[in-house]
Amino acid sequence: MSQVPKLSFVSYGKFGSKVAGLGKKSLFQYHDLTKHRMEIAEYCLEQLLDNYNNDIAFLAGLTGFLVHVKAALDSICQEINLYYELGIGEKPDYFTETETLTEVRNLMALSKKNPKLSELVAKELGASNPWFATFMILHDSAGVHKQQSPKIIPFGIVPHDIEVGDKKVAEFCVESYSQLNKITEEAYALMP
Numbered sequence: 001m002s003q004v005p006k007l008s009f010v011s012y013g014k015f016g017s018k019v020a021g022l023g024k025k026s027l028f029q030y031h032d033l034t035k036h037r038m039e040i041a042e043y044c045l046e047q048l049l050d051n052y053n054n055d056i057a058f059l060a061g062l063t064g065f066l067v068h069v070k071a072a073l074d075s076i077c078q079e080i081n082l083y084y085e086l087g088i089g090e091k092p093d094y095f096t097e098t099e100t101l102t103e104v105r106n107l108m109a110l111s112k113k114n115p116k117l118s119e120l121v122a123k124e125l126g127a128s129n130p131w132f133a134t135f136m137i138l139h140d141s142a143g144v145h146k147q148q149s150p151k152i153i154p155f156g157i158v159p160h161d162i163e164v165g166d167k168k169v170a171e172f173c174v175e176s177y178s179q180l181n182k183i184t185e186e187a188y189a190l191m192p
Contacts, residue, residue, distance in 0.1 A: 004042060004049065004174065004177065005174065005177060007039075007181050008181060008185055009035065011186070014189075015188040016031050026082055027079060027082040027083055030078045030082060033075050034075040034076050034184065037071045038068070038072045038184070040064065040068045041068035041069045041072060041177060041180065042177065043064075044060075044061045044067075044068060045065050045177055047061030048061030048062050048170065049061075052170060065173055065177075069139075069176055069177070070098070073098045073125065073183070074097050074098050076187055078095055080110065081096040081101065083191060084114065086110060086113075088101065088109075098125050102122060102127070107121065114190065116190050117191060120183075120187060120190060124182075124186075131175070131179055132179075134172070135176055
């Protein structure tokens with residue numbers, strides 16, 4: 001069984017020190033929330049891997065993992081929105097989903113302020129990224145927030161050996177966790 005990779009919070013910590021002195025309470029709160037969501041995703045991944053043959057515990061771990069990886073990605077998108085004052089959404093201090101930040105008009109606005117970060121967001125979180133597209137199919141098919149048909153994971157049945165892309169679900173989730181850490185660390189490093 002796969003092991004949970006250890007997270008790196010080097011760029012996270014440096015960016016956190018920077019935003020602590022900016023006096024932007026909402027930005028600082030979202031920064032803390034991103035890490036909190038990543039740590040919950042780690043716990044859920046551990047539960048998924050430790051309970052691979054227990055349908056309810058496995059499903060709880062999988063669902064929690066999918067929810068919190070997506071929430072962490074959304075949270076860093078909100079950090080980007082607030083840090084660069086992009087004004088995305090009707091309530092900019094509330095929430096920016098990953099799919100919203102990767103809309104062309106929002107990427108263009110970000111590109112004017114930080115072209116390298118805009119390129120990273122488009123490359124790693126855009127619909128054309130095979131990992132992110134597959135992650136979103138699994139996220140949506142698990143019935144987390146949206147109804148999608150056909151479902152990879154039918155209600156009431158937890159096929160542990162389902163294929164997610166070319167990997168088993170556990171292997172894909174471990175990869176997703178590493179991708180989450182890679183994306184957040186690279187994004188923070190690009191935010192001067």
